[in-house]
Ligand SMILES: Nc1ncnc2c1ncn2[C@@H]1O[C@H](COP(=O)(O)OP(=O)(O)OP(=O)(O)O)[C@@H](O)[C@H]1O
């Protein structure tokens with residue numbers, strides 16, 4: 292090779308490197324599909340046997356292989372020398388590691404999905420246990436088991452956390468359906484109160500509970516619903532949204548009165564449904580259907596704390612009324628969103644029963660494993676581990692579980708107090724007066740709202 296050839300080769304290499312760098316820098320998406328993903332696929336295939344063996348997913352099979360066996364020497368050589376063996380190549384049956392069969396990886400925006408065939412005796416939980424090891428071996432942010440079919444699992448590898456930045460698709464305006472953020476798999480996080488009527492929103496301080504409440508208020512504000520707030524932090528959290536709240540309780544006395552109103556309203560709705568032979572308000576003719584009520588409770592522990600024995604009766608009354616609202620609300624369009632740092636039996640006798648009624652669970656970052664256990668209940672242990680692994684630097688990240696038992700990592704979209712306040716103010720004309728709500732006079736028929 293002449294000097295000129297070497298020089299040209301060097302220039303070519305530099306040009307290719309700079310070109311690839313620029314491609315990646317200016318158009319990362321096409322770079323990923325064109326270069327990054329194919330390179331990863333090759334690497335995954337080449338290393339899969341080792342990775343599977345290292346993560347305990349390979350199983351032993353007996354196979355015919357050429358082996359280099361040691362054969363004892365016979366005769367004079369064996370007596371006269373220290374070398375008593377010689378190596379001989381021959382076919383024999385030996386144990387070999389056999390990795391589960393890997394399907395064709397398919398690219399996603401942030402990584403890839405690959406389907407695997409389970410080896411005999413394996414269950415999807417084996418892959419959930421091995422997921423962290425596989426993520427380290429593949430040098431990716433995380434690996435999750437996302438789709439389980441008989442005899443098959445799909446692994447989803449992500450290069451970076453998809454929840455670092457969250458933007459949401461605009462609301463569709465469906466009644467009682469809100470999209471407060473994104474799920475880890477890139478889909479919208481949908482809270483549909485008609486499917487999961489009550490939600491528990493738990494987490495340590497500064498973990499993003501109020502932000503989620505803001506996102507829900509902002510999304511519900513343009514809908515034909517009545518929103519009521521319980522804010523025993525002296526009203527500091529919900530007072531800015533007062534224009535869109537039909538009622539706001541900031542003291543224990545007000546809470547008791549508001550809960551009594553709600554229980555009475557539920558009894559009225561029950562009587563209305565009974566008289567029309569309807570099992571729930573959604574079976575009523577539209578002109579008669581009462582307006583749905585969303586009850587937001589911030590820092591639920593405050594409702595149950597008592598400074599001295601004189602408050603005991605009020606606390607017991609509050610707990611019982613709240614439990615009744617939770618039990619009856621499902622059928623009669625009264626929905627609860629209960630926020631708190633902890634919601635366990637240490638708060639009072641009725642709390643465990645209340646928690647059991649809150650079938651939607653959102654667990655933000657927690658400081659202790661018990662809170663995660665309390666919130667997510669006896670879910671898949673992987674969900675509890677994921678909740679405990681949420682870092683403080685990503686407020687709003689949470690584990691979401693619906694009543695079907697499936698769980699997701701999710702993040703609420705950032706909604707500043709000002710944005711939620713502006714939404715509340717902008718939709719203030721939709722706020723039904725509390726007296727009309729509890730009088731069952733207000734319905735969701737197309738003419739709503741007539742009075743604001
Ligand atoms: N989804 C999010 N994206 C970005 N930042 C967020 C998100 N959620 C919360 N934050 C930030 O974290 C901070 C704390 O959030 P938030 O007030 O909702 O916590 P909290 O759990 O209600 O705390 P506390 O228990 O003290 O009331 C907020 O000031 C906000 O800046």
Ligand SMILES: [Mg+2]
Pocket residue numbers: 500501502
């Ligand atoms: Mg808060």
